[in-house]
Amino acid sequence: xxxxxxxxxxxxxxxxxxxxxxxxxxxxxxxxxxxxxxxxxxxxxxxxxxxxxxxxxxxxxxxxxxxxxxxxxxxxxxxxxxxxxxxxxxxxxxxxxxxxxxxxxxxxxxxxxxxxxxxxxxxxxxxxxxxxxxxxxxxxxxxxxxxxxxxxxxxxxxxxxxxxxxxxxxxxxxxxxxxxxxxxxxxxxxxxxxxxxxxxxxxxxxxxxxxxxxxxxxxxxxxxxxxxxxxxxxxxxxxxxxxxxxxxxxxxxxxxxxxxxxxxxxxxxxxxxxxxxxxxxxxxxxxxxxxxxxxxxxxxxxxxxxxxxxxxxxxxxxxxxxxxxxxxxxxxxxxxxxxxxxxxxxxxxxxxxxxxxx
Amino acid sequence: xxxxxxxxxxxxxxxxxxxxxxxxxxxxxxxxxxxxxxxxxxxxxxxxxxxxxxxxxxxxxxxxxxxxxxxxxxxxxxxxxxxxxxxxxxxxxxxxxxxxxxxxxxxxxxxxxxxxxxxxxxxxxxxxxxxxxxxxxxxxxxxxxxxxxxxxxxxxxxxxxxxxxxxxxxxxxxxxxxxxxxxxxxxxxxxxxxxxxxxxxxxxxxxxxxxxxxxxxxxxxxxxxxxxxxxxxxxxxxxxxxxxxxxxxxxxxxxxxxxxxxxxxxxxxxxxxxxxxxxxxxxxxxxxxxxxxxxxxxxxxxxxxxxxxxxxxxxxxxxxxxxxxxxxxxxxxxxxxxxxxxxxxxxxxxxxxxxxxx
DNA sequence: TTGTATGCGTTATCAC
DNA sequence: GTGATAACGCATACAA
Numbered sequence: 001x002x003x004x005x006x007x008x009x010x011x012x013x014x015x016x017x018x019x020x021x022x023x024x025x026x027x028x029x030x031x032x033x034x035x036x037x038x039x040x041x042x043x044x045x046x047x048x049x050x051x052x053x054x055x056x057x058x059x060x061x062x063x064x065x066x067x068x069x070x071x072x073x074x075x076x077x078x079x080x081x082x083x084x085x086x087x088x089x090x091x092x093x094x095x096x097x098x099x100x101x102x103x104x105x106x107x108x109x110x111x112x113x114x115x116x117x118x119x120x121x122x123x124x125x126x127x128x129x130x131x132x133x134x135x136x137x138x139x140x141x142x143x144x145x146x147x148x149x150x151x152x153x154x155x156x157x158x159x160x161x162x163x164x165x166x167x168x169x170x171x172x173x174x175x176x177x178x179x180x181x182x183x184x185x186x187x188x189x190x191x192x193x194x195x196x197x198x199x200x201x202x203x204x205x206x207x208x209x210x211x212x213x214x215x216x217x218x219x220x221x222x223x224x225x226x227x228x229x230x231x232x233x234x235x236x237x238x239x240x241x242x243x244x245x246x247x248x249x250x251x252x253x254x255x256x257x258x259x260x261x262x263x264x265x266x267x268x269x270x271x272x273x274x275x276x277x278x279x280x281x282x283x284x285x286x287x288x289x290x291x292x293x294x295x296x297x298x299x300x301x302x303x304x305x306x307x308x309x310x311x312x313x314x315x316x317x318x319x320x321x322x323x324x325x326x327x328x329x330x331x332x333x334x335x336x337x338x339x340x341x342x343x344x345x346x347x348x349x350x351x352x353x354x355x356x357x358x
Numbered sequence: 359x360x361x362x363x364x365x366x367x368x369x370x371x372x373x374x375x376x377x378x379x380x381x382x383x384x385x386x387x388x389x390x391x392x393x394x395x396x397x398x399x400x401x402x403x404x405x406x407x408x409x410x411x412x413x414x415x416x417x418x419x420x421x422x423x424x425x426x427x428x429x430x431x432x433x434x435x436x437x438x439x440x441x442x443x444x445x446x447x448x449x450x451x452x453x454x455x456x457x458x459x460x461x462x463x464x465x466x467x468x469x470x471x472x473x474x475x476x477x478x479x480x481x482x483x484x485x486x487x488x489x490x491x492x493x494x495x496x497x498x499x500x501x502x503x504x505x506x507x508x509x510x511x512x513x514x515x516x517x518x519x520x521x522x523x524x525x526x527x528x529x530x531x532x533x534x535x536x537x538x539x540x541x542x543x544x545x546x547x548x549x550x551x552x553x554x555x556x557x558x559x560x561x562x563x564x565x566x567x568x569x570x571x572x573x574x575x576x577x578x579x580x581x582x583x584x585x586x587x588x589x590x591x592x593x594x595x596x597x598x599x600x601x602x603x604x605x606x607x608x609x610x611x612x613x614x615x616x617x618x619x620x621x622x623x624x625x626x627x628x629x630x631x632x633x634x635x636x637x638x639x640x641x642x643x644x645x646x647x648x649x650x651x652x653x654x655x656x657x658x659x660x661x662x663x664x665x666x667x668x669x670x671x672x673x674x675x676x677x678x679x680x681x682x683x684x685x686x687x688x689x690x691x692x693x694x695x696x697x698x699x700x701x702x703x704x705x706x707x708x709x710x711x712x713x714x715x716x
Numbered sequence: 717t718t719g720t721a722t723g724c725g726t727t728a729t730c731a732c
Numbered sequence: 733g734t735g736a737t738a739a740c741g742c743a744t745a746c747a748a
Contacts, residue, residue: 008725019735024727034733054476055422056725058413059740066456074442077435084432087459096473098424099457101445115454118412231648260648267650287645290589290618292625366741377719382743392717414741417724 085306106130173331174207234261250278443664464488531689532565592619
């Protein structure tokens, strides 16, 4: 439309024959301004294709409408769902979303948080990487203290006690999954866990251990493999597990990427999940189901987690005195057959399962 | 660390016993400032955990370090690869990335562009949705004209002529894929295309048509199915195609989501790609390959496209007079076996293939 | 080499 | 109702 190059509130005021204060009032449709002048001002604004500068508003307001989202791995589909949930709620509340990828690198995370501080973000949603050294936690607490609310997603952070959290019930989800494996008759059950320092990894291992213990299955350290959150290491873990003299008949994988790594090893070696070995993963992989690969998984709604997290953040941004909260998103065991294995007979006496017992 | 609440340049100046101008000079390590005072100022800054306000800098500088990225579907992995490439280059050049999802909704896109205007973004990377009505194109040209460079990714936009573009060579990629199907002996070859108004869709159909024509295979409209960019519609298309009295022996799918929709229909009906029917898709789906489902595809590097696009944007942001450019990212045909079908014998005389002929 | 004063585009506090 | 004018935090021409 128009040139709209040097349009500012002053110019609009001049053209409408009013003061900048009045224009500002119209923009924020605040207070009383005579309908006639309001209309005149609005006319001039649309006529000149004018939009107020968010930068200037932010400076004057001492706030911003930008929310920072920090994730450790933009390649992991889990975060796609998360981000989608986040953006949807953000948009509804007129917030914009700034994305940062830390690549599971704590140093990078510090830099990112520094950048966020400069930007004066309105709030922070983070799945942290530097969870153990206390540095990230301290920085986040500082943000919170200085009026920039923080919500931790998926992972706890050392030193971040008291911050809002949205977590899945990892322990219960794993417990349920491993109980199912036991119910299927498996006795040599392995787990491919991830980076030990991450809370979800730890909790999932806890669920695994409790399931075995409560059902009288002995825990053997050789069946506990630690990788990281990526597929490649999981592939190696699977290889190691299957080369044991008494290999496991079932494997529980700690996340979606790790499930893929494990599956890839199986496939390359001509093995089929649900037949040659029992497999249950954590986090669903939509595509597999679409194409008829029946992987049983512990599912959690990442979109739901994103929505919840953003809603909590909005609450804090609108009300500085809002109580802190901890949301736990339930998991759901989806059985598609890969939990079985040929030659392993389902138990007759059903082992415990918290979900059904209580 | 410290309270760091009301730290601004003035406060730092006071504590360091200098003027704000000097502090500013230190911040921007500009001009000559006596090493001694520089050090003193820096000491005070770190001591007080001070970071300059990006908002204030932006306002003063009349620029910003935020780049807006607009995509039509945050569920499609293609865009995550794109975003990963973008963020990587952005970060290197100290830009931050604001993400907007239009959900393939043109109206939404207008709103988003309005928001971006307010934010005074330094540049815009967009895979547009409103490609046909000229509105989006006009807005983008306005941005470009008023000093906010724009790079179109993946899709042309009506009215956006002259803007920078990063596109895949869709026509050639499709041509190559369909030639391969012909070489495999297929004669009844269908295409599941998407939303006709989108340039990649159109170009892929062109490649399909050229391949058939050049190889003397008659084009039949019943073998051309139009869906949208999503899996569900593609599923329906596949269903319709296979219910024809003379169903196709091979199908070329217009994008990754559509490949999945088609595969799902096949699987639900007990058919196997590469055996009961030949399938080639556009855009690779990593997971499938990981788990041993050999889908042949036309691959393009979305990460590379993201990198290229951001690099072009950076060039323009740094130099307002930079020449506009059009980058075409080559595609690569990856054959994994799904292009074959039982009962269809490969041709002996090889049909043309632009890649190899020239 | 350093300091003073003004501007960036808005909002908010006063007056009128 | 409306209008001056001082913030907001920083950069910079101009002085010193």
